[in-house]
Amino acid sequence: MMASAAPPATSSWDAYRGQLETYFDRTAVDAWAALTSDAPVSRVRATVRAGRTAMRTVLLDWLPGDMTGLTLLDAGCGTGALAVAAARRGARVTAIDISGSLVSLAQARAPARFDDEGFSGGSIDWRVGDMLSLGAFDHVVAMDSLIHYPAADIARTVTALTARTRRSLAFTFAPRSPLLAAMHTAGKLFPRADRAPAIVPVAEATLRAALSGLDSAIVRRSERVSGGFYTSHALEVVRT
Numbered sequence: 001m002m003a004s005a006a007p008p009a010t011s012s013w014d015a016y017r018g019q020l021e022t023y024f025d026r027t028a029v030d031a032w033a034a035l036t037s038d039a040p041v042s043r044v045r046a047t048v049r050a051g052r053t054a055m056r057t058v059l060l061d062w063l064p065g066d067m068t069g070l071t072l073l074d075a076g077c078g079t080g081a082l083a084v085a086a087a088r089r090g091a092r093v094t095a096i097d098i099s100g101s102l103v104s105l106a107q108a109r110a111p112a113r114f115d116d117e118g119f120s121g122g123s124i125d126w127r128v129g130d131m132l133s134l135g136a137f138d139h140v141v142a143m144d145s146l147i148h149y150p151a152a153d154i155a156r157t158v159t160a161l162t163a164r165t166r167r168s169l170a171f172t173f174a175p176r177s178p179l180l181a182a183m184h185t186a187g188k189l190f191p192r193a194d195r196a197p198a199i200v201p202v203a204e205a206t207l208r209a210a211l212s213g214l215d216s217a218i219v220r221r222s223e224r225v226s227g228g229f230y231t232s233h234a235l236e237v238v239r240t
Contacts, residue, residue, distance in 0.1 A: 020148060024099035033105055036079040047228020052144065055225045055232050056082050059141050059170050062221060062236050067091035068119050070138040075131035075161065075171075076145020080106030083124050086141075090119030094134060096127040097145075103128050132157065136164045142171040144232055151202040155210035158237065162217050168238045169217075175224060175233040176201035204233060216240050 024032065035045050036052075059082065064070065068090030074083040077095035079102055087093050097103050107126050114122035127134070131142065140161050146154045154173055162169050204222070211219055214237065221236040 021098045024097075024102055029099075029101045029105070032079065032102065036081065044229050048230045051225055051227050051230025051232065054227070055143060055172060055230075055234065056085070058223050058225060058234055059143055059172075060085055062168065062170050062234075063089070063091075063139055063141070065089065066119060067139075068121055070167075073131070073134060073137040073140040073161075075140055075142040077106060077126075078102050078143075078145075080110055080124070080126075082141060082143060084110055084114070087114035087122035087124050088117040088119065090114075090117075090122045091139075092122070093124045094127060094137070095124050096129055096131055096134065098128070098130065100128040132160055134164075136166060138165075138167045140165045140169040140171075142169075143234075144172050146171055147174045147199050147232065150200055151206045151210065154202060155207060158207075158211060159214065162214055162237050165217075165237075166239060168236055170234055170236045172232045172234045173202045173204075173207060174199045175231065176203040177231075204235075207235065211237065 031045075033039075034041055035049055041049060063072070063086065066089060067086060070091050072083075072086050072091045072093045074080075074086070074093055074095040077083050077097045078099075080095055083093045083095035083106070095103070095106065097106075103126050110124060114124070131145065142157075142161070146157060149157070154171075158169065158171055161171075208219055217237050217239050219235055220238045222234065224233045225231070
């Protein structure tokens with residue numbers, strides 16, 4: 001039986017979570033609706049759109065092709081593209097986000113049925129709230145939902161989620177590098193519509209060290225997606 005785990009009890013977690021909720025719920029709903037659609041966007045946002053599509057493909061490739069009967073937590077589901085793709089493979093998805101506006105948009109975009117890929121039984125349970133408020137799942141994916149947090153909070157969150165994961169957990173972070181630091185500095189010069197809350201670059205070695213003591217789990221696959229103004233790094237934690 002897996003141990004339960006509490007959310008990270010840190011002031012930075014609460015502060016960043018509040019900023020993100022305000023941004024995605026009140027400030028940038030229309031911008032994110034456009035970014036995650038086929039609508040025309042700025043050149044900066046076009047590179048972010050392409051990068052997010054590439055990273056979503058990586059994370060989906062790490063999941064089973066047939067997910068019939070498996071449960072998946074989409075932790076920070078945004079407008080729901082990954083949740084829908086997993087449900088089309090037959091997964092029973094719980095998709096949660098702190099932004100009620102984004103979850104409403106995801107629900108409106110989602111198809112009524114998820115059997116167009118040849119699998120049956122797929123479903124999505126849409127939720128608004130904290131990703132650490134739910135129970136256990138076969139697989140967990142947290143795509144770009146932890147990139148605004150310091151390394152310590154990311155490690156605590158991944159540890160807590162791993163304790164509730166039966167098979168694998170995949171998450172992304174903003175990798176620390178001179179190029180990414182320069183891009184963040186340059187980003188301050190762009191119009192506010194092209195800026196999201198601050199991304200916190202984290203060294204991969206720091207995260208790996210923090211996760212080296214996971215109970216019955218190890219870090220396995222690793223892949224970076226970088227292009228234009230999107231850079232994100234994915235790690236996969238698997239049960240042993």
